Amino acid sequence: MTEQDPQIVYVVDDDAAMRDSIAELVDSVGMRAETYPSAQAFLDVCKPRHPCCLVLDVRMPGMSGLTLLERLQTQGAPIPVILLTSHGDVPMAVDSMKGGAFDFVQKPYREQALLDCIQAALSLDRDRQNQRETGHRLDQCVSTLTSRERDVFDQMLAGSTSKEIARALDISPRTAEVHRRNVLRKFKVHSTKALIALFAPAPAATQRAS
Template identity: 40%
Template sequence: MTPVVFIIDDDQAIRESLQSLLRSVGHEVQAHASTRDFLAAPRRDAPGCLVLDVRLPGQSGLEFQRALAQLGLPLPIIFITGHGDVPMSVAAMKAGAIEFLTKPFRDQDLLDAVHRGIALSEARRDDAAALAVLQARYATLTQREREIMTMVAAGQLNKQVAAQLNLSEITVKVHRAQAMAKMQARSLPDLVRMVDRLSLR
Protein backbone atom coordinates (compact mmCIF):
# COMPACT_ATOMS: atom_id res chain seq x y z
CA MET A 1 0.00 0.00 0.00
CA THR A 2 1.60 3.28 -1.15
CA PRO A 3 1.99 5.78 1.70
CA VAL A 4 0.72 9.35 1.26
CA VAL A 5 2.46 12.52 2.44
CA PHE A 6 -0.03 15.31 3.16
CA ILE A 7 1.02 18.96 3.16
CA ILE A 8 -0.96 21.83 4.69
CA ASP A 9 0.57 25.25 4.05
CA ASP A 10 -1.18 28.44 2.97
CA ASP A 11 1.88 29.58 0.96
CA GLN A 12 1.47 28.24 -2.58
CA ALA A 13 5.18 28.55 -3.44
CA ILE A 14 6.14 26.47 -0.38
CA ARG A 15 3.42 23.90 -1.13
CA GLU A 16 4.68 23.46 -4.68
CA SER A 17 8.32 23.33 -3.60
CA LEU A 18 7.59 20.64 -0.97
CA GLN A 19 5.47 18.66 -3.42
CA SER A 20 8.23 18.74 -5.99
CA LEU A 21 10.86 17.64 -3.44
CA LEU A 22 8.77 14.77 -2.07
CA ARG A 23 7.66 13.55 -5.50
CA SER A 24 11.28 13.60 -6.70
CA VAL A 25 12.05 10.79 -4.24
CA GLY A 26 8.93 8.81 -5.17
CA HIS A 27 6.38 9.86 -2.55
CA GLU A 28 2.68 10.25 -3.31
CA VAL A 29 1.73 13.76 -2.16
CA GLN A 30 -1.52 15.60 -1.47
CA ALA A 31 -1.14 19.33 -0.79
CA HIS A 32 -3.77 21.63 0.74
CA ALA A 33 -3.92 25.36 1.42
CA SER A 34 -5.91 24.99 4.65
CA THR A 35 -6.98 22.50 7.31
CA ARG A 36 -10.54 22.79 5.98
CA ASP A 37 -9.41 21.72 2.49
CA PHE A 38 -7.54 18.78 4.01
CA LEU A 39 -10.59 17.57 5.97
CA ALA A 40 -12.91 18.01 2.98
CA ALA A 41 -10.68 16.06 0.57
CA PRO A 42 -11.09 12.28 0.14
CA ARG A 43 -8.26 10.29 1.75
CA ARG A 44 -7.11 6.81 0.88
CA ASP A 45 -6.88 4.35 3.76
CA ALA A 46 -3.08 4.18 3.67
CA PRO A 47 -0.10 4.87 5.91
CA GLY A 48 1.24 8.41 5.74
CA CYS A 49 2.29 11.55 7.54
CA LEU A 50 1.42 15.24 7.58
CA VAL A 51 3.74 18.18 6.92
CA LEU A 52 1.94 21.00 8.71
CA ASP A 53 2.63 24.73 8.85
CA VAL A 54 2.36 26.10 12.40
CA ARG A 55 0.84 29.43 11.38
CA LEU A 56 -2.27 29.06 9.25
CA PRO A 57 -5.22 31.40 8.73
CA GLY A 58 -8.00 30.51 11.18
CA GLN A 59 -7.01 27.35 13.04
CA SER A 60 -3.30 27.17 13.89
CA GLY A 61 -1.26 24.06 13.21
CA LEU A 62 -1.04 23.31 16.94
CA GLU A 63 -4.83 23.58 17.30
CA PHE A 64 -5.28 21.33 14.29
CA GLN A 65 -2.90 18.77 15.82
CA ARG A 66 -5.26 18.53 18.82
CA ALA A 67 -8.33 18.38 16.56
CA LEU A 68 -6.85 15.49 14.55
CA ALA A 69 -6.25 13.52 17.75
CA GLN A 70 -9.89 14.07 18.77
CA LEU A 71 -11.08 12.99 15.31
CA GLY A 72 -9.12 9.75 15.65
CA LEU A 73 -6.78 10.53 12.74
CA PRO A 74 -3.42 9.63 14.26
CA LEU A 75 -1.20 10.94 11.44
CA PRO A 76 2.42 11.52 12.47
CA ILE A 77 3.00 15.28 12.14
CA ILE A 78 6.08 17.19 11.00
CA PHE A 79 5.72 20.89 11.81
CA ILE A 80 7.33 23.53 9.62
CA THR A 81 7.44 27.21 10.54
CA GLY A 82 9.12 30.47 9.65
CA HIS A 83 8.55 31.83 13.16
CA GLY A 84 9.37 28.95 15.49
CA ASP A 85 10.03 29.50 19.14
CA VAL A 86 11.06 27.08 21.86
CA PRO A 87 7.73 26.96 23.80
CA MET A 88 5.88 26.32 20.54
CA SER A 89 8.19 23.48 19.52
CA VAL A 90 8.01 21.96 23.01
CA ALA A 91 4.18 22.07 22.93
CA ALA A 92 4.14 20.42 19.49
CA MET A 93 6.55 17.64 20.48
CA LYS A 94 4.71 16.99 23.77
CA ALA A 95 1.49 16.57 21.76
CA GLY A 96 3.20 13.90 19.64
CA ALA A 97 4.80 15.72 16.69
CA ILE A 98 7.81 13.86 15.35
CA GLU A 99 9.74 16.91 14.11
CA PHE A 100 9.68 20.71 14.28
CA LEU A 101 11.60 22.33 11.43
CA THR A 102 12.26 26.07 11.16
CA LYS A 103 12.37 27.53 7.65
CA PRO A 104 14.68 27.53 5.82
CA PHE A 105 15.45 23.88 6.58
CA ARG A 106 17.60 21.39 4.69
CA ASP A 107 15.72 19.18 2.22
CA GLN A 108 17.36 16.13 3.75
CA ASP A 109 16.06 16.99 7.24
CA LEU A 110 12.50 17.07 5.90
CA LEU A 111 12.95 13.83 3.92
CA ASP A 112 14.40 12.08 7.00
CA ALA A 113 11.43 13.26 9.10
CA VAL A 114 8.94 12.10 6.43
CA HIS A 115 10.57 8.65 6.31
CA ARG A 116 10.34 8.40 10.11
CA GLY A 117 6.71 9.54 9.99
CA ILE A 118 5.74 6.92 7.39
CA ALA A 119 7.55 4.16 9.31
CA LEU A 120 5.68 5.20 12.49
CA SER A 121 2.35 5.26 10.64
CA GLU A 122 2.97 1.76 9.24
CA ALA A 123 3.91 0.45 12.69
CA ARG A 124 0.74 1.96 14.23
CA ARG A 125 -1.43 0.40 11.52
CA ASP A 126 0.20 -3.02 12.03
CA ASP A 127 -0.32 -2.67 15.78
CA ALA A 128 -3.99 -1.71 15.36
CA ALA A 129 -4.54 -4.66 12.97
CA ALA A 130 -2.92 -7.09 15.45
CA LEU A 131 -5.11 -5.74 18.27
CA ALA A 132 -8.25 -6.14 16.12
CA VAL A 133 -7.33 -9.82 15.53
CA LEU A 134 -6.90 -10.36 19.29
CA GLN A 135 -10.23 -8.65 20.02
CA ALA A 136 -11.96 -10.86 17.46
CA ARG A 137 -10.50 -14.00 19.08
CA TYR A 138 -11.48 -12.75 22.55
CA ALA A 139 -15.06 -12.25 21.33
CA THR A 140 -15.31 -16.02 20.67
CA LEU A 141 -14.62 -16.89 24.34
CA THR A 142 -17.42 -17.80 26.73
CA GLN A 143 -17.84 -15.69 29.87
CA ARG A 144 -16.30 -18.49 31.96
CA GLU A 145 -13.30 -18.82 29.63
CA ARG A 146 -12.71 -15.06 29.85
CA GLU A 147 -12.88 -15.17 33.64
CA ILE A 148 -10.45 -18.06 33.93
CA MET A 149 -8.07 -16.65 31.31
CA THR A 150 -7.79 -13.34 33.21
CA MET A 151 -7.24 -15.09 36.56
CA VAL A 152 -4.61 -17.46 35.14
CA ALA A 153 -2.81 -14.55 33.43
CA ALA A 154 -2.78 -12.74 36.80
CA GLY A 155 -0.68 -15.63 38.16
CA GLN A 156 -3.32 -17.75 39.92
CA LEU A 157 -2.90 -21.53 39.91
CA ASN A 158 -5.64 -23.83 38.58
CA LYS A 159 -6.55 -24.93 42.12
CA GLN A 160 -6.81 -21.29 43.30
CA VAL A 161 -9.08 -20.44 40.37
CA ALA A 162 -11.14 -23.57 41.07
CA ALA A 163 -11.58 -22.64 44.74
CA GLN A 164 -12.52 -19.04 43.91
CA LEU A 165 -15.07 -19.97 41.24
CA ASN A 166 -16.36 -23.03 43.09
CA LEU A 167 -15.39 -25.37 40.23
CA SER A 168 -13.40 -28.58 40.03
CA GLU A 169 -9.75 -28.27 39.02
CA ILE A 170 -10.46 -30.47 35.95
CA THR A 171 -13.17 -28.04 34.80
CA VAL A 172 -10.77 -25.10 35.19
CA LYS A 173 -8.12 -26.97 33.13
CA VAL A 174 -10.65 -27.64 30.35
CA HIS A 175 -11.77 -23.98 30.21
CA ARG A 176 -8.17 -22.80 30.36
CA ALA A 177 -7.17 -25.09 27.48
CA GLN A 178 -10.16 -23.93 25.42
CA ALA A 179 -9.34 -20.27 26.07
CA MET A 180 -5.72 -20.80 25.04
CA ALA A 181 -6.78 -22.64 21.88
CA LYS A 182 -9.29 -19.95 20.87
CA MET A 183 -6.80 -17.15 21.58
CA GLN A 184 -4.10 -19.15 19.72
CA ALA A 185 -1.75 -18.67 22.67
CA ARG A 186 1.26 -20.98 22.41
CA SER A 187 2.21 -20.69 26.08
CA LEU A 188 1.19 -19.07 29.35
CA PRO A 189 3.55 -16.07 28.83
CA ASP A 190 1.93 -15.66 25.38
CA LEU A 191 -1.52 -15.59 27.03
CA VAL A 192 -0.31 -13.08 29.66
CA ARG A 193 0.90 -10.76 26.87
CA MET A 194 -2.51 -11.04 25.17
CA VAL A 195 -4.37 -10.17 28.38
CA ASP A 196 -2.09 -7.15 28.86
CA ARG A 197 -2.58 -6.10 25.22
CA LEU A 198 -6.36 -6.31 25.64
CA SER A 199 -6.10 -4.30 28.91
CA LEU A 200 -8.19 -6.90 30.74
CA ARG A 201 -6.56 -6.56 34.15
Protein backbone atom coordinates in the same frame (compact mmCIF):
# COMPACT_ATOMS: atom_id res chain seq x y z
CA MET B 1 -2.00 -3.96 7.36
CA THR B 2 1.09 -4.93 5.35
CA GLU B 3 4.33 -3.30 4.35
CA GLN B 4 2.87 -2.91 0.86
CA ASP B 5 0.24 -0.45 2.02
CA PRO B 6 0.85 2.97 0.44
CA GLN B 7 2.57 5.53 2.62
CA ILE B 8 0.90 8.92 2.23
CA VAL B 9 2.44 12.24 3.17
CA TYR B 10 -0.11 15.05 3.35
CA VAL B 11 1.37 18.49 2.75
CA VAL B 12 -0.54 21.63 3.78
CA ASP B 13 1.09 24.95 2.90
CA ASP B 14 -0.21 28.12 1.26
CA ASP B 15 3.08 28.47 -0.64
CA ALA B 16 2.68 26.55 -3.91
CA ALA B 17 6.42 26.35 -4.50
CA MET B 18 6.93 24.84 -1.04
CA ARG B 19 4.13 22.31 -1.58
CA ASP B 20 5.57 21.23 -4.91
CA SER B 21 9.08 21.03 -3.53
CA ILE B 22 8.07 18.74 -0.68
CA ALA B 23 5.86 16.63 -2.95
CA GLU B 24 8.76 16.10 -5.38
CA LEU B 25 11.04 15.15 -2.50
CA VAL B 26 8.52 12.65 -1.16
CA ASP B 27 7.90 11.18 -4.61
CA SER B 28 11.65 10.79 -5.20
CA VAL B 29 11.90 8.19 -2.43
CA GLY B 30 8.86 6.19 -3.49
CA MET B 31 6.24 7.65 -1.20
CA ARG B 32 3.02 9.38 -2.19
CA ALA B 33 2.26 13.02 -1.49
CA GLU B 34 -1.11 14.76 -1.42
CA THR B 35 -0.98 18.56 -1.26
CA TYR B 36 -3.46 21.15 0.01
CA PRO B 37 -3.23 24.96 -0.20
CA SER B 38 -4.93 25.61 3.14
CA ALA B 39 -5.91 24.00 6.41
CA GLN B 40 -9.59 24.26 5.52
CA ALA B 41 -9.03 22.56 2.15
CA PHE B 42 -7.40 19.66 3.97
CA LEU B 43 -10.30 19.36 6.41
CA ASP B 44 -12.90 19.63 3.66
CA VAL B 45 -11.75 16.78 1.45
CA CYS B 46 -9.08 14.69 3.15
CA LYS B 47 -9.98 11.36 4.68
CA PRO B 48 -6.61 10.22 6.08
CA ARG B 49 -5.48 6.71 5.21
CA HIS B 50 -2.78 4.88 7.11
CA PRO B 51 0.16 4.82 7.29
CA CYS B 52 0.37 8.58 6.88
CA CYS B 53 1.71 11.81 8.30
CA LEU B 54 1.01 15.51 7.84
CA VAL B 55 3.62 18.13 6.96
CA LEU B 56 1.98 21.38 8.03
CA ASP B 57 2.98 25.02 7.72
CA VAL B 58 2.55 26.92 10.98
CA ARG B 59 1.59 30.31 9.53
CA MET B 60 -1.10 30.42 6.84
CA PRO B 61 -3.94 32.82 5.96
CA GLY B 62 -7.26 31.86 7.44
CA MET B 63 -6.88 28.80 9.65
CA SER B 64 -3.31 28.52 10.91
CA GLY B 65 -1.39 25.29 11.11
CA LEU B 66 -1.60 25.33 14.89
CA THR B 67 -5.37 25.72 14.75
CA LEU B 68 -5.56 22.74 12.38
CA LEU B 69 -3.39 20.73 14.76
CA GLU B 70 -5.74 21.58 17.62
CA ARG B 71 -8.74 20.66 15.47
CA LEU B 72 -7.25 17.26 14.63
CA GLN B 73 -6.50 16.63 18.28
CA THR B 74 -10.07 17.54 19.24
CA GLN B 75 -11.45 15.20 16.56
CA GLY B 76 -9.25 12.37 17.79
CA ALA B 77 -7.48 12.06 14.45
CA PRO B 78 -4.16 10.41 15.38
CA ILE B 79 -2.09 11.74 12.49
CA PRO B 80 1.60 12.44 13.25
CA VAL B 81 2.03 16.14 12.43
CA ILE B 82 5.35 17.68 11.38
CA LEU B 83 5.28 21.47 11.61
CA LEU B 84 7.14 23.67 9.12
CA THR B 85 8.40 26.74 10.91
CA SER B 86 10.44 29.85 10.35
CA HIS B 87 13.15 30.68 12.87
CA GLY B 88 10.83 32.94 14.83
CA ASP B 89 8.22 30.22 15.16
CA VAL B 90 10.51 27.69 16.89
CA PRO B 91 9.39 28.45 20.50
CA MET B 92 5.77 28.14 19.36
CA ALA B 93 6.54 24.84 17.62
CA VAL B 94 8.27 23.46 20.69
CA ASP B 95 5.20 24.30 22.78
CA SER B 96 2.95 22.71 20.16
CA MET B 97 4.76 19.39 20.56
CA LYS B 98 3.36 19.25 24.07
CA GLY B 99 -0.05 19.59 22.46
CA GLY B 100 0.40 16.67 20.12
CA ALA B 101 2.73 17.66 17.26
CA PHE B 102 5.24 14.96 16.32
CA ASP B 103 8.15 17.25 15.43
CA PHE B 104 9.04 20.45 13.65
CA VAL B 105 11.39 21.32 10.78
CA GLN B 106 12.70 24.81 10.10
CA LYS B 107 12.49 26.52 6.74
CA PRO B 108 14.41 26.41 4.53
CA TYR B 109 14.43 22.69 5.24
CA ARG B 110 17.29 20.30 4.63
CA GLU B 111 16.01 17.48 2.44
CA GLN B 112 17.50 14.62 4.43
CA ALA B 113 16.37 16.10 7.75
CA LEU B 114 12.81 16.39 6.48
CA LEU B 115 12.86 12.88 4.99
CA ASP B 116 14.20 11.42 8.25
CA CYS B 117 11.43 13.15 10.15
CA ILE B 118 8.78 11.93 7.70
CA GLN B 119 10.05 8.35 7.89
CA ALA B 120 9.96 8.45 11.68
CA ALA B 121 6.41 9.83 11.64
CA LEU B 122 5.26 7.13 9.22
CA SER B 123 6.89 4.48 11.37
CA LEU B 124 4.98 5.80 14.38
CA ASP B 125 1.71 5.70 12.45
CA ARG B 126 2.38 2.13 11.28
CA ASP B 127 2.99 1.09 14.88
CA ARG B 128 -0.23 2.77 16.02
CA GLN B 129 -2.19 1.09 13.25
CA ASN B 130 -0.73 -2.31 14.12
CA GLN B 131 -1.67 -1.78 17.75
CA ARG B 132 -5.23 -0.85 16.79
CA GLU B 133 -5.56 -3.92 14.55
CA THR B 134 -4.11 -6.19 17.24
CA GLY B 135 -6.48 -4.75 19.83
CA HIS B 136 -9.46 -5.33 17.54
CA ARG B 137 -8.41 -8.94 16.90
CA LEU B 138 -7.98 -9.62 20.61
CA ASP B 139 -11.38 -8.09 21.37
CA GLN B 140 -12.90 -10.45 18.81
CA CYS B 141 -11.18 -13.43 20.46
CA VAL B 142 -12.44 -12.40 23.90
CA SER B 143 -15.98 -12.16 22.52
CA THR B 144 -15.86 -15.86 21.54
CA LEU B 145 -15.20 -17.06 25.10
CA THR B 146 -17.98 -18.67 27.09
CA SER B 147 -18.75 -17.32 30.55
CA ARG B 148 -16.68 -20.02 32.23
CA GLU B 149 -13.85 -19.64 29.72
CA ARG B 150 -13.79 -15.93 30.50
CA ASP B 151 -13.38 -16.75 34.20
CA VAL B 152 -10.50 -19.07 33.36
CA PHE B 153 -9.05 -16.49 30.97
CA ASP B 154 -8.98 -13.85 33.73
CA GLN B 155 -7.19 -16.30 36.02
CA MET B 156 -4.68 -17.16 33.29
CA LEU B 157 -3.84 -13.50 32.76
CA ALA B 158 -3.11 -13.32 36.48
CA GLY B 159 -0.59 -16.14 36.00
CA SER B 160 -2.58 -18.86 37.80
CA THR B 161 -1.87 -22.54 37.12
CA SER B 162 -4.64 -25.00 36.27
CA LYS B 163 -4.70 -26.22 39.88
CA GLU B 164 -4.94 -22.67 41.17
CA ILE B 165 -7.71 -21.92 38.68
CA ALA B 166 -9.59 -25.04 39.79
CA ARG B 167 -9.43 -23.95 43.44
CA ALA B 168 -10.41 -20.36 42.68
CA LEU B 169 -13.41 -21.34 40.54
CA ASP B 170 -14.39 -24.43 42.56
CA ILE B 171 -14.05 -26.79 39.58
CA SER B 172 -11.99 -29.90 39.02
CA PRO B 173 -8.39 -29.56 37.76
CA ARG B 174 -9.34 -31.57 34.68
CA THR B 175 -12.20 -29.18 33.88
CA ALA B 176 -9.91 -26.21 34.46
CA GLU B 177 -7.38 -27.70 32.07
CA VAL B 178 -10.05 -28.25 29.39
CA HIS B 179 -11.15 -24.63 29.63
CA ARG B 180 -7.51 -23.50 29.63
CA ARG B 181 -6.84 -25.40 26.38
CA ASN B 182 -9.97 -23.91 24.82
CA VAL B 183 -8.82 -20.40 25.70
CA LEU B 184 -5.38 -20.99 24.21
CA ARG B 185 -6.92 -22.44 21.06
CA LYS B 186 -9.21 -19.45 20.57
CA PHE B 187 -6.30 -17.04 20.94
CA LYS B 188 -4.10 -19.25 18.73
CA VAL B 189 -1.28 -19.49 21.25
CA HIS B 190 0.37 -22.51 22.88
CA SER B 191 1.03 -21.37 26.44
CA THR B 192 -0.23 -19.13 29.19
CA LYS B 193 3.00 -17.13 28.90
CA ALA B 194 2.25 -16.42 25.23
CA LEU B 195 -1.33 -15.42 26.11
CA ILE B 196 -0.12 -12.96 28.74
CA ALA B 197 2.34 -11.51 26.22
CA LEU B 198 -0.53 -10.69 23.87
CA PHE B 199 -1.99 -8.36 26.49
CA ALA B 200 1.25 -6.80 27.68
CA PRO B 201 1.14 -3.00 27.31
CA ALA B 202 2.88 -1.80 24.15
CA PRO B 203 5.84 0.55 24.68
CA ALA B 204 4.62 4.14 24.73
CA ALA B 205 5.17 5.96 21.43
CA THR B 206 7.44 8.94 21.88
CA GLN B 207 7.85 12.06 19.88
CA ARG B 208 11.18 12.85 18.29
CA ALA B 209 13.56 15.12 20.05
CA SER B 210 14.29 18.16 17.95
